[in-house]
Amino acid sequence: MNQDVRRIKLSIFGETYTLVSDECDEHLVQAARLVDSLMRDFSSRSQGVDGKKLALLVALNLATELRKAEGSLAESRECNLMLARRIDEELSRIAILS
Numbered sequence: 001m002n003q004d005v006r007r008i009k010l011s012i013f014g015e016t017y018t019l020v021s022d023e024c025d026e027h028l029v030q031a032a033r034l035v036d037s038l039m040r041d042f043s044s045r046s047q048g049v050d051g052k053k054l055a056l057l058v059a060l061n062l063a064t065e066l067r068k069a070e071g072s073l074a075e076s077r078e079c080n081l082m083l084a085r086r087i088d089e090e091l092s093r094i095a096i097l098s
Contacts, residue, residue, distance in 0.1 A: 013039040013051060038062070 004022045010032040011017075021028060038058045039051075046054065 012036045013043075013054070035062075 005020060006022070006025070007018055007020050008025055008028055009016055009018050010028060012032050012035050019028060035058060038061060039054050042054050042057050042061075043049070046057070049057075
């Protein structure tokens with residue numbers, strides 16, 4: 001077992017899970033809190049839905065948010081590349097004038 005891999009106990013929606021991960025404990029705790037919060041929120045709005053279906057709804061919600069964030073990141077990268085090209089062009093133009 002890799003020495004960076006650790007066990008951490010996390011509570012989500014009233015259940016305790018032991019995870020084995022090399023991820024930072026604080027990241028896992030924050031992720032568990034987010035999932036727990038979403039599970040509780042969805043549960044309060046969807047009376048009678050079992051835990052498995054709630055987990056699926058939360059997973060779909062998080063996957064949708066991830067896709068949006070990936071799209072925003074791709075747009076930001078594209079914008080940054082365009083700005084870098086314009087800066088390079090202007091610097092080249094200035095160098096030619098000097």
